[in-house]
Amino acid sequence: MRKLPFDTVLIANRGEIAIRIIKTLRELELRSAIVYHDLDAGTPAVSMADVAIPISGRTPVAAYLDSAQIIAAAHEVNAGAIHPGYGFLSENAEFARKVLEAGIVFIGPTPENIELMGDKIRARKFVQRNGFPVAPSAIEEDDPATFISRARSIGAPLLVKPSAGGGGKGMRIVRDLDALEHAIVQARSEAQRYFGDARLYVERYVEKPRHIEVQVLGDSFGNVIHLFERECSVQRRFQKVIEEAPSPALSPQLRKKICETAVDIARAANYRNAGTVEFIFDGSGFYFLEMNTRLQVEHPVTEMITGIDLVAEQVYVTGSHELRLSQSDIVLAGHAIEARVYAEAPARGFAPTTGKVLVLDYPGSPGVRIDSGILQGQQITTAFDSMLAKVIVHSPTRTEAALKAERAMQELVLLGCETNTSFLARVLADEQFLSGQVHTGYLDENPHLAAGEFASDLTAFLAAAALLTRPVRDSADAVPELHASLGSWRN
Template sequence: MMTDSRSRLDAVRARIAHWPFSTVLVANRGEIAVRILRTVQALGLKGAVVYHAADRNTPAVHMADAAIEITGPTPVAAYLDGAQIIAAAHACKAGAIHPGYGFLSENGDFCAAVEAAGIRFVGPTPAQIELMGDKVRARNFVAQAGFPVAPSAIEDDDPNTFVERARRLGAPLLIKPSAGGGGKGMRIVRDLALLEAEIARARSEGQRYFGDGRLYVERYVERPRHIEVQVLGDGQGNVVHVFERECSVQRRFQKIVEESPSPALTAAQRRDICETAAGIARAIGYRNAGTVEFIFGQNGEFYFLEMNTRLQVEHPVTEAITGLDLVLEQLCVAAGEPLPYRQSDLHTRGHAIEFRLYAEDPARGYTPTTGPVLVWQPAQGEGIRMDAGIVQGGEVTANFDPMLAKLIVHGTDRANAIAKADRALRETVLLGCKTNIAFLRRLIAHPAFVAGDVHTGFLDAHPEIAAEPPLAADTLERLLAVASLSTRPMRDLADAIPDMHAAMGGWRN
């Protein structure tokens, strides 16, 4: 049966008094900080956040029971200052720190420092973070454990022969930084004559983004799909998978749309890939929530890609189809509780899709945009969830990632979910900066998306989705007229009283 989230919440609340912490500090910002606080406070715990001055008037700061300002040379630097965050946890007497995603969520040193300070880290162990954070070590571990990995050449094995070993794999190839993530530094090579130049570029990007220029190269699967599996472990020997999500619709290796169940998998393939993910997590005695990611080929083969040792941006998709509250499960594990269910207890219902709402202009190469949040009216209704970190009257700046919110829809099946998504996107109003909302509506209306025929290069193969349809000339003229009449100088001219009439005073005929 599908998990009853209300019953689970009530059962956990009955044990809260015995937990080793009563306050949780969220070491993050935006929509994920709001989402974590919601569960923390629903449990009856106190929720605290750290914030940079740039986030002073955001929903998370207003929602928290305590908010501690942190500083840094840039806003991002403040959220990466582990010592300052731990000091904030002590200041608000937080017994646990939830890192969310991004920032310090996959930093083994930070995790170790948190635990050394006597604070629970809501995540895996430092050793697990370090193992899976190094893509080469993770890949070797998975291969040695008997799980599928793509044919590859690893620079660390023998730097002097790295290029030649990579060339012997044959084109196409995918170059990846060993310490990488989020698509940074990744390059596809289809012409082996360009291999050395692309390796040099990837090494430079890896050094710039991660301070680590080590690389590895693997056989690139053409038109691959990106399938990931949610796993939960309690660090006491119990591990379950919580089914798969498909994340194939991407731009520049960054996800835009995630859904579950994957339209690509048969029941047998779903079982195999999910059990493989659980096996990998079980092999390292995994603790807390994590995601094992795979490349899935057109012929049904799949290979380990990486493991993210944190809560994923797209975790609401899994929550929608299972009824689980993944943040609640994370907190229970951090409190030392064992998983209360077996694999056979977990089932799914319906279909869920998540859309990332970005402040960006898809027609101009997905360039980030900025501006005031003049109007923010998120869609509502049955099967519609909006996780947002913005508020009307706020400001979208270039300080952080351009993701503003996440729309999650849940339907009886995929067609029903797509129909709900179209309505929700149509009804969502965000004025003040350019967003990708109209682009998302074009995307889900595309026949290939409707048919589930997508892959990680789907948007590159269909640039017409990103391109804005041209406006009719009369529509453009009307919009320009409305915009002109809305500006302050034009309104002042329209409202001005000529001097001759003003001199008449209050005279009436």
């Protein structure tokens, strides 16, 4: 094992991704530290870390965005490195720069990488300047009238997008050019509110596109490799719901072309560490969408088909190390599907839900991995993102993987807070999904998938049995042992 320039890593995050990182740090025999807001004091991530440092803020989210507190916490526990996870400060170039200036290693891309590729407008200009395919766009300029004029010249339909942030916030589809100015005003307001950056750009909206992204790894010596692609077309309101790898839409020739294009883009940007190059695929050609300069929520499907621990590779490539892997080391094996479990009510417009987790039992079948950030007895609130867990499955074929994922959704028991597991099971069993003929508007075109209950005798039996047992009733007032309640989490 290579000698690393640090023995303690502070995780500037929470929930399932923090646990995910801790698991790898243990494998690497590194000490884990974590910052936490008081609302997270009793969560599994805080209990699992070797040391935990409280932080505060005007809101719980604000605490995790306070770079000064996080860096101070790292110094307090002598952490030689900080892993930002995803979300929060993970794509904040100024935070990465402050970490480095404080003499701490930032486990992620360089501040320059984030400034160039994490900014959607700069990234598109860079990619286009280097001759890679991008959808026709009108970049926002200082003169609003010029911007609107250029946007109109592209023609409807259009997609208005913020330069910063993600998750579908601030995005607007414009099918009537008369509505363009109003959409820009709305998008600008949302972008400023959510990301503190009101800059926008407009691109040609591709009807029924597929969202395909390529996982890349780079080092400081110009080496860049890919770990194949992921398909993330099953989305709701521009947010990913189910991801899989490899994409069922790509031929071997097209897979090679899109993956090599992602590598070329990353190499042109002198990109270091893990990143994801996202493309829109219209069935015949693909166009650069954006680059995520961080570890993605859906990275486990890539780990399942390649056997590569992406967090470990992030740690190793940090600190001027060369990649441990070459492209020939990356072999695609089988098919993986990830489903995101959210605290939400699909039949009520996917409204957020809250409650105390009275019963939590995850499926433990072979080839099923659970990345979870909650435990039995925990109170679910709306203070943070509503994702509770990710269920990832791996099988030799896509058909087998879909069946295994559907069964896992039926076997998962979470009582006390309504979730979207029945909705996920219906999607995984839907004929259109099983045929692989999905696109980013697939869920919008099939609203029936969000309604009703999934007919599962097993789920009904488990829920009824759970409610009738004395230990379960008692669990409403008592939190069980941590390791028992974590269920069958697998790395």
